Amino acid sequence: MTQDHDCLHRFFFEDANVRGVIVQLRDTWQQIAHRDDYPTEVRQWLAQVAAATALFAGDVKVDGSVSVHLKSASALRLVFAECSSQGDMRGVARWDTFDAIPAVPDDLRGAAGILALTVMRANGEPKWQGMVPLEGNSLAAAFESYFNRSEQLPTSLFFAFDGKSCAGLLLQEVPAEGGIARERDAAMYEYARTMAATIESDELLNLSPHEILRRLFHEETLRLLDAQPIRFQCRCSRDRAIGILRSIGPEETAAALAESGERVTVTCEFCNGQYSFDAIDIQQMFSGLDQDAAVTRH
Ligand SMILES: [Zn+2]
Structure with a gap:
């Protein structure tokens, strides 16, 4: 049996231009969050940012790396994670103790919260960066609004975290030529995101990707690609x-x-x-x- 956690799992809907990624980080997460002084609220942000970074690395297929950078003037100063195309991940958070750590992006109002998504080439040069104000009632909502508005890529994200591991599910409607195919894709995407919203945290964390897809989309024909391993790997020297x-x-x-x-x-x-x-x-x-x-x- 192959290992499911600490892997990226990409899947496609056979009958529509809709794709997705599932990631479940266990050992990788525990090494990212090795510091024992991270407050619980900071861990929750870091877990979601780590899961999101891995999902985007699985989604964009770049030869280089993807990073997510969250900054604000609140007590949550910075949350950062990066994942290379080889699956090497690391992440860090910085915070202050002068005030309560915000729970959701909307708590950051007035604190100049910024969310940046960066794609780097293998030689370390930036290929592309998108930046948006950090707002919304969840980090998933902030990312969704970024993809929907800035990239015109209808995208849905779901995160789960239980302290020991974190997990994420991404769904995306891939651009099509238009006409009937476009309508069919949009309808399938809406159906898929409605179904995906029914996933429980413990299911996303603990079921195998096969079981998650069967649980959510058993009426559809899906193709699950080979898993790509993810590991904690620092680049310091x-x-x-x-x-x-x-x-x-x-x-x-x-x-x-x-x-x-x-x-x-x-x-x-x-x-x-x-x-x-x-x-x-x-x-x-x-x-x-x-x-x-x-x-x-x-
Ligand atoms: Zn290091």
Whole structure:
């Protein structure tokens, strides 16, 4: 038997231009949310953003990565997740304790909430970015309004989270040529989203994708593609940590070294990985920079 969780499952309706993706994150989610200081409300946001990011990665089929970025001036400062076309995922959230964490996007009114969806090429260059105000009575509604209005792609999203795992279901009407096919697709999409809205959280989290599709759409002919594995994988490295210290500059790095005593440690927010540098390392990283600069100048 193949594993169903920590995989992307794409499916198509055979008789209409309607497609979908199911994702259930268990081990991947637990590694993303490894920090034990995330408040419950922050975890709920991060779980939905992680599930959404995986769904979009399954939907757009780009050679690169997809990321979702949520920012606001409320106590929920930032929620971020990314998923590569190879299925490598990571995510992080930042929050403040000065105020209650908002429960839904509409609680962010006046806090300049922004939701951004970015597609990056494999070489790390941005391919495309969409940005909308974060509003609505749920994160799913905020994404739906984005796709429906900005992309003219009728899209429905459903999320579930129980602390240990998170799951998502995406339905989308794919653009067709028009005429009768367009009407048929729209009717099938409306039917599919009405049926999908009946899914219970524990079903989306715990049933296999086969069972979910049978439970929701047993009257339709669907094609379920091969599952694509998803895993937690950070992209941090010692070189990237050096890049961060170089961007901070020699004076501030020296000040951090003086303050801490013997070493400066860069901690990765995503995986808690630690990269530690002593005075000699720091001297080398900045003298190396000077040499590079000298080479560039001449
Ligand atoms: Zn890391």
